[in-house]
Amino acid sequence: MTIYLDAEIDLAIRGESEKGYPYEICGFMLGALQGGDRLITKILPIENARESEAKRNRFEIAPTDFLRAEKLSIAEKLDLLGIYHSHPDHPAYPSQFDLEQALPFYSYAIASVIKGKADTINAFTLSEDRLRFEFQGVTIWR
Numbered sequence: 754m755t756i757y758l759d760a761e762i763d764l765a766i767r768g769e770s771e772k773g774y775p776y777e778i779c780g781f782m783l784g785a786l787q788g789g790d791r792l793i794t795k796i797l798p799i800e801n802a803r804e805s806e807a808k809r810n811r812f813e814i815a816p817t818d819f820l821r822a823e824k825l826s827i828a829e830k831l832d833l834l835g836i837y838h839s840h841p842d843h844p845a846y847p848s849q850f851d852l853e854q855a856l857p858f859y860s861y862a863i864a865s866v867i868k869g870k871a872d873t874i875n876a877f878t879l880s881e882d883r884l885r886f887e888f889q890g891v892t893i894w895r
């Protein structure tokens with residue numbers, strides 16, 4: 754399974770990640786399912802629900818944000834396909850915390866931000882047994 758990021762979306766996620774540095778930022782990814790692949794065409798940046806120091810290495814999404822994202826996806830006739838977040842000064846691989854928070858089906862895109870500059874973006878999805886993440890290819894399209 755591949756996740757296709759519209760070039761503008763790729764830039765937007767990188768921009769958000771750099772703007773939020775040294776804190777983690779996060780948001781929803783919306784788009785369309787195409788065969789086994791996912792095309793991301795819209796993002797919804799959200800407030801990191803965690804306060805102060807924890808924002809550096811944790812992100813948390815409030816239930817009201819999920820509701821907002823659901824409503825937006827219906828209004829735009831898009832599917833809610835995943836969540837992106839940044840890893841300030843850490844590699845673009847999920848943490849144990851990320852695994853514990855992960856929901857089935859969603860794609861989790863992680864943008865590494867090194868010294869304030871956006872670096873690699875990787876994407877993952879929960880395995881069927883929900884015990885680990887599986888790597889998803891990321892392709893920038895257009």
Ligand SMILES: [Zn+2]
Pocket residue numbers: 838839840846847848851863
């Ligand atoms: Zn993380």
